[in-house]
Amino acid sequence: MTQTTDAENNLHDFVKFSAAVTGFSEFDLWGTGQAEEYYKTVLNQEGPDAIRKVIASDPSAVPSDPVVNSIIKLWYVGVWYGPELVGRMDVAAWTAPGRSGAKPAVPDDSRPEESRSLAMSAQGRAGEAPAHAGNERKPLFVxxxxxxxxxxxxxxxxxHPSGAKAPGYGSWVNPPVFED
Structure with missing residues (x-):
C-alpha cells in the first residue's frame, strides 16, 4: 500500500475543487492530462497560501474571486489569465472594431497607452512583490x-479544436453534437 504525500493530496483537492467550479467531473478533468500542470501553474503564479485558500473555500460562494476565475479560464482554454487581468481588464483594451464591425478577442495594439497601462497593471504596483517569490509572475500565457x-x-x-483533433474530412458540414 502506498502512502500519499501532501502534494498529491493537494493536487486531488485542486481537481475536486476545479470540478465543482467548472461543471465537469473529476474524471473529465483528470482525462485532460493537464491536472498536474494546471495545479503547478496556479501554485507558481499565486503561491501556496492562495491555492490553499481557494481549495478550502465553498465553490458556490467564490465565483467573484479573481483566482477562482483564473482557474476556471485555465481549465476551459488552457491559458493562465492572472487575477490582475481578470479583475482589471476593460472591454476597450481587448476589443476594437474591425472592418465588418466585429470585435476581435485580442488586445488592440493600436492604442499603445491602453496596452501600456494594462501591462503595468498586470505587473503589479510599484514596489509590490510577486504573489509567489522566486517565480516570475506572468499574467497571460499558454x-x-x-x-x-x-x-x-x-x-x-x-x-473539436481547430487543426488539432480533426473529427474527419467534411465533418464540418454537420452541426456539433452536444453531450448530456
Missing amino acids: VSPDAYTEGLLWRAIGA
Missing part, C-alpha cells in the same frame, strides 16, 4: 503544448 487541445471549451460546445 500553460502547456496540450492545453489548447485539452481545453474544456471544446467539450462544452461539442466541437
